[in-house]
Amino acid sequence: MTIRAHGLTKRYGDKTVVDDLTFTVEPGTITGFLGPNGAGKSTTMRMLLGLDTPTAGRATIGGRAYVTHPAPLTEAGALLEAKAVHPGRTAFHHLMALAHTHGIPRSRVEHVLDLTGLTDVATKRVKGFSLGMGQRLGIAAALIGDPATVILDEPVNGLDPEGVLWIRTLLKSLAAQGRTVLVSSHLMSETAQTADRLVVIGRGRLLADTTVADLVRTSGAAYVHVVTPDTDRLRTLLTGATDITAETPDTLHVRGLTAQDIGHIAAAHAVPLHELTPRTASLEQAFMDLTHDTVEYQATTPARLTGAAA
Numbered sequence: 605m606t607i608r609a610h611g612l613t614k615r616y617g618d619k620t621v622v623d624d625l626t627f628t629v630e631p632g633t634i635t636g637f638l639g640p641n642g643a644g645k646s647t648t649m650r651m652l653l654g655l656d657t658p659t660a661g662r663a664t665i666g667g668r669a670y671v672t673h674p675a676p677l678t679e680a681g682a683l684l685e686a687k688a689v690h691p692g693r694t695a696f697h698h699l700m701a702l703a704h705t706h707g708i709p710r711s712r713v714e715h716v717l718d719l720t721g722l723t724d725v726a727t728k729r730v731k732g733f734s735l736g737m738g739q740r741l742g743i744a745a746a747l748i749g750d751p752a753t754v755i756l757d758e759p760v761n762g763l764d765p766e767g768v769l770w771i772r773t774l775l776k777s778l779a780a781q782g783r784t785v786l787v788s789s790h791l792m793s794e795t796a797q798t799a800d801r802l803v804v805i806g807r808g809r810l811l812a813d814t815t816v817a818d819l820v821r822t823s824g825a826a827y828v829h830v831v832t833p834d835t836d837r838l839r840t841l842l843t844g845a846t847d848i849t850a851e852t853p854d855t856l857h858v859r860g861l862t863a864q865d866i867g868h869i870a871a872a873h874a875v876p877l878h879e880l881t882p883r884t885a886s887l888e889q890a891f892m893d894l895t896h897d898t899v900e901y902q903a904t905t906p907a908r909l910t911g912a913a914a
């Protein structure tokens with residue numbers, strides 16, 4: 605089932621939290637939904653699921669609004685932040701109650717408990733659960749209807765490294781089964797290890813709808829590190845470069861040309877090269893470059909620490 609947001613907009617008073625967002629999430633892929641804190645990810649996900657009404661625009665799953673599906677839990681399962689679970693209930697009873705109201709058999713409850721590694725604690729009360737166990741229970745609930753579409757808001761929150769790895773494997777298997785997987789995060793490096801595509805937002809606006817590789821390539825942070833005894837000559841030959849900086853007397857950092865382009869040009873003009881290395885920015889850097897202007901709360905150094913005030 606394809607998820608589509610078309611011109612999706614949400615305003616609270618005069619604040620536009622989601623601003624004319626249009627994107628598509630395809631089946632069989634994991635799409636990472638990225639943005640700094642407060643970018644509007646949760647609000648967008650809530651609108652996809654019909655929990656918030658858009659001020660303008662439309663959100664559809666499989667061509668129709670989520671709430672109009674006859675059996676929504678089998679169409680889309682979701683983990684949203686701060687999901688209320690009755691603390692006195694056991695994990696098993698929580699899931700059974702959910703299954704019961706949706707005509708889902710007990711065998712499916714047992715299956716999702718097993719899938720999320722909660723079988724051994726299924727009869728424990730939820731109030732004794734760690735953050736990670738609560739998160740696993742939320743994921744079990746999201747998967748209970750065997751949904752074609754899975755929407756998870758910050759699923760790795762509170763998980764230890766083993767849990768993070770488990771989530772990654774789970775998401776990959778869900779996508780491999782042909783499901784549509786949309787997963788939000790504010791952690792680029794974590795998302796890049798799992799996602800096929802990235803939808804990046806900042807202050808509610810679409811900043812990129814791309815693949816990980818393309819994001820790094822187009823972020824402007826990729827360059828080629830060139831070492832040559834003849835930097836002056838090479839500089840004059842690299843007319844196609846968008847930017848050339850001299851790092852040391854024999855080192856150039858070249859943007860806008862590939863290592864292959866530079867190698868060919870140098871060979872054609874018999875300029876000796878001692879090093880020719882493509883260097884890409886870290887994903888974290890690419891993400892920060894992209895979202896920098898949209899971060900709500902920029903860190904500033906308090907005057908006290910700079911010695912400006914006693």
Ligand SMILES: Nc1ncnc2c1ncn2[C@@H]1O[C@H](COP(=O)(O)OP(=O)(O)OP(=O)(O)O)[C@@H](O)[C@H]1O
Pocket residue numbers: 616621639640641642643644645646647648790
């Ligand atoms: N009910 C509401 N009334 C007013 N403002 C709201 C409401 N819900 C969210 N906001 C504001 O909308 C903005 C986006 O919030 P949202 O939770 O969607 O962002 P997010 O990208 O999910 O952030 P985070 O990563 O911190 O969870 C924030 O500035 C938030 O304060």
